[in-house]
Amino acid sequence: MTVQGGTWIDGRKATALPLPDRGLEFGDGLFETLLCRGSHPALLSYHVERLQCGLDTLGFPPVLPLVQQHLVTSLGALEDCPDRWFALRLTVSRGGGPRGYAPPLEAEPRVLITVTPLERDAREPLPPAELGEASLRWGEQPALAGIKHLNRLEQVLVAAECRRQQKDELVVCDQQGQVISVGAGNLFLVLGGELVTPELSHCGVAGTRRRAVIDRWAPALGLAVRQRPVEPAELAQATELFYCNSLQGLRPVASCGGGRWDRHPTCEALFRRSLEDLP
Amino acid sequence: MTVQGGTWIDGRKATALPLPDRGLEFGDGLFETLLCRGSHPALLSYHVERLQCGLDTLGFPPVLPLVQQHLVTSLGALEDCPDRWFALRLTVSRGGGPRGYAPPLEAEPRVLITVTPLERDAREPLPPAELGEASLRWGEQPALAGIKHLNRLEQVLVAAECRRQQKDELVVCDQQGQVISVGAGNLFLVLGGELVTPELSHCGVAGTRRRAVIDRWAPALGLAVRQRPVEPAELAQATELFYCNSLQGLRPVASCGGGRWDRHPTCEALFRRSLEDLP
Numbered sequence: 001m002t003v004q005g006g007t008w009i010d011g012r013k014a015t016a017l018p019l020p021d022r023g024l025e026f027g028d029g030l031f032e033t034l035l036c037r038g039s040h041p042a043l044l045s046y047h048v049e050r051l052q053c054g055l056d057t058l059g060f061p062p063v064l065p066l067v068q069q070h071l072v073t074s075l076g077a078l079e080d081c082p083d084r085w086f087a088l089r090l091t092v093s094r095g096g097g098p099r100g101y102a103p104p105l106e107a108e109p110r111v112l113i114t115v116t117p118l119e120r121d122a123r124e125p126l127p128p129a130e131l132g133e134a135s136l137r138w139g140e141q142p143a144l145a146g147i148k149h150l151n152r153l154e155q156v157l158v159a160a161e162c163r164r165q166q167k168d169e170l171v172v173c174d175q176q177g178q179v180i181s182v183g184a185g186n187l188f189l190v191l192g193g194e195l196v197t198p199e200l201s202h203c204g205v206a207g208t209r210r211r212a213v214i215d216r217w218a219p220a221l222g223l224a225v226r227q228r229p230v231e232p233a234e235l236a237q238a239t240e241l242f243y244c245n246s247l248q249g250l251r252p253v254a255s256c257g258g259g260r261w262d263r264h265p266t267c268e269a270l271f272r273r274s275l276e277d278l279p
Numbered sequence: 280m281t282v283q284g285g286t287w288i289d290g291r292k293a294t295a296l297p298l299p300d301r302g303l304e305f306g307d308g309l310f311e312t313l314l315c316r317g318s319h320p321a322l323l324s325y326h327v328e329r330l331q332c333g334l335d336t337l338g339f340p341p342v343l344p345l346v347q348q349h350l351v352t353s354l355g356a357l358e359d360c361p362d363r364w365f366a367l368r369l370t371v372s373r374g375g376g377p378r379g380y381a382p383p384l385e386a387e388p389r390v391l392i393t394v395t396p397l398e399r400d401a402r403e404p405l406p407p408a409e410l411g412e413a414s415l416r417w418g419e420q421p422a423l424a425g426i427k428h429l430n431r432l433e434q435v436l437v438a439a440e441c442r443r444q445q446k447d448e449l450v451v452c453d454q455q456g457q458v459i460s461v462g463a464g465n466l467f468l469v470l471g472g473e474l475v476t477p478e479l480s481h482c483g484v485a486g487t488r489r490r491a492v493i494d495r496w497a498p499a500l501g502l503a504v505r506q507r508p509v510e511p512a513e514l515a516q517a518t519e520l521f522y523c524n525s526l527q528g529l530r531p532v533a534s535c536g537g538g539r540w541d542r543h544p545t546c547e548a549l550f551r552r553s554l555e556d557l558p
Contacts, residue, residue, distance in 0.1 A: 007298050016295035019286055026431035027306035059439060099395050101438035101463055116378050140454055141418030151430035152305035159380035160338060175419055184380055
């Protein structure tokens with residue numbers, strides 16, 4: 001850990017989490033992974049809005065003012081390295097409580113922030129990715145779909161499978177076999193001249209970069225995005241494929257199943273537009 | 280916390296969890312809740328076997344000898360209160376690791392044990408429970424079904440709903456609307472003279488007391504248990520309903536939806552048999 005990195009709990013440097021904590025016990029909490037340049041996070045408002053959506057879903061008490069206060073503290077520690085890139089993981093757990101699943105009526109959530117320096121300059125595009133197909137399928141849970149909660153064992157299993165397959169990412173379907181996303185990112189297809197991304201009403205995470213493509217970057221290029229169910233066979237029919245997440249930004253896909261793509265003009269144009277939203 | 284209670288991490292008394300920890304970050308781990316009388320846990324072999332099944336599913340390194348060693352340490356602290364009942368929560372997290380979902384190749388799991396005194400004498404039967412119906416349905420994930428992993432947000436939401444409904448427990452269905460369990464326990468029906476419990480191939484937790492009913496207690500009474508899909512309408516048709524978990528044991532159901540039950544001869548006979556397996 002460099003001098004710039006570290007972990008803060010409730011605004012104070014920490015190396016250990018007080019117990020009990022329902023984040024550990026049940027995954028009772030949420031997180032966000034923010035790309036930062038020095039003390040400046042990218043697309044902060046999108047992260048905060050998704051977090052608030054998750055806090056509402058899980059019935060947390062109002063904690064956003066505290067989150068923002070602690071974010072300022074941790075980001076302040078990065079002011080000395082304005083040109084370095086960091087991953088900032090913001091975790092909000094429901095905190096302690098008595099034994100058992102029932103959340104305490106008077107919960108006192110904890111805010112954990114961990115900062116890790118990144119090697120890569122986020123302004124440089126990543127090489128096109130080789131995608132495999134995950135044997136695991138996302139479980140379907142409309143009550144938790146979209147939000148970024150701490151129950152991420154499925155992502156852990158997909159990441160382990162991805163390493164075994166020696167791919168950059170794996171395409172993951174839902175239990176019905178419809179395409180939802182990659183293991184740690186959202187998927188877009190250029191299909192019949194249209195930009196398409198799987199709809200996420202029953203599983204998946206509604207990524208901040210996915211939202212930026214839909215709300216900002218595609219419209220800036222005169223493109224609309226259609227959110228709809230996607231069949232696996234449509235991947236090979238796409239003229240272009242890319243995925244996105246907060247740390248990798250937009251990454252074109254070189255291959256997936258039988259499909260190969262040498263040109264990625266849409267992804268490249270969106271990537272150029274996305275640079276305007278980097279700090 | 281009384282003098283007998285407390286938390287141990289890797290065999291040492293602790294009040295905080297070293298960070299980073301993937302149990303907190305992703306729910307990357309497993310747990311067991313053991314009923315103990317003094318230093319003697321009930322149905323230990325069932326807990327250990329389910330834990331091992333979960334460790335295999337998640338691809339943990341061999342950690343069971345360590346778990347058993349740390350269990351001995353924590354249980355040893357309860358020797359002075361041989362007649363007190365305790366809940367012992369055993370948590371195995373994958374431990375620390377670099378940023379991201381991919382589990383470290385050389386993981387060093389952590390073993391957390393928390394002991395909480397119980398007020399109730401586990402030999403005394405609980406009063407029949409009033410059951411409601413959960414609006415949440417369990418997500419379906421065959422890759423994680425049966426094991427007791429740390430991703431328990433669904434149970435947290437059901438417990439919160441149970442409190443709002445002012446019931447003792449809620450019946451929870453899967454996404455297809457088939458009955459699976461209650462929020463924190465497995466469900467049994469006496470139906471046409473047969474003992475029936477929902478099969479758990481795609482969701483649910485394979486409880487230790489469920490296994491004891493199937494493998495030991497029902498056979499001791501000359502009863503077989505059928506594991507099969509259960510329709511919600513079958514609940515009202517049952518001549519008897521009960522649920523079970525490690526701390527409550529077997530608990531008869533007084534009411535559920537339109538159904539009411541005054542007599543629980545099967546549950547009572549199983550309960551009497553279950554006392555033989557209490558420490």
